[in-house]
Amino acid sequence: MAEQLTEDEWSVWDTFYAMRRRLDRALEVRLYEGSGVSAPEYEILAGLGRSADRRLRVRDIAEQIGWEKSRVSHQVTRMEKRGLVRRSECDSDARGTWVELTPDGRRAMLESSRGHNEAIKRYFVDVLGEEGESLRAFSQRVLDAIGDDASD
Structure with missing residues (x-):
């Protein structure tokens, strides 16, 4: 049987989890309000921007951002x-x-x-x-403790 978390452990986890969710949301709101770019679009644009020739294969984008190839493909279609x-x-x-950045x-x-x-x-x-x-x-x-447990 798995060991139960203490109240203090739950409190630490709950605070961390709430912070992570609210930070992600605050960043997404600021990103979209400031540029009209959604968080998923930004992840793909930033990856392409870091690429030497401003292009990547769909499978490489999926690997970089941890998405399924089909999700990347649908997002790329919208973009x-x-x-x-x-x-x-x-x-x-x-x-x-290949998925390539356009001038826009x-x-x-x-x-x-x-x-x-x-x-x-x-x-x-x-704040940090x-x-x-x-x-x-x-x-x-x-990350080391998770290892490959979160891999496809």
Whole structure:
């Protein structure tokens, strides 16, 4: 039988979980209000923006952001309709598709990044202060404990 959590352990978990949900929501609201870009769009735009040639395969996007390929594909279709990305065939793999940033997508990525970075600084970095290294180390220990348990 699994060990039960104490009241104090539940309190720590509940506070952490509430913080994480509200931080995600605050960042999403600021992102959308500041640029009209949704959080899912931003994840894809930012990944493409970090890519050397501003393009990635759908499977690579899915791996980067932890989504199923079908979810990425549906999101990319919506982004194509908005002119943020375009698809092109992969010469080396007939089943593969490239997703590329368009000029409008690059502008949206740059505009949304400024506001998003400001919000991260305001809601997270400035509040965290000198505890950043402790949080990074703690986060790494959690990631190590999870290992492959969260993999597809």
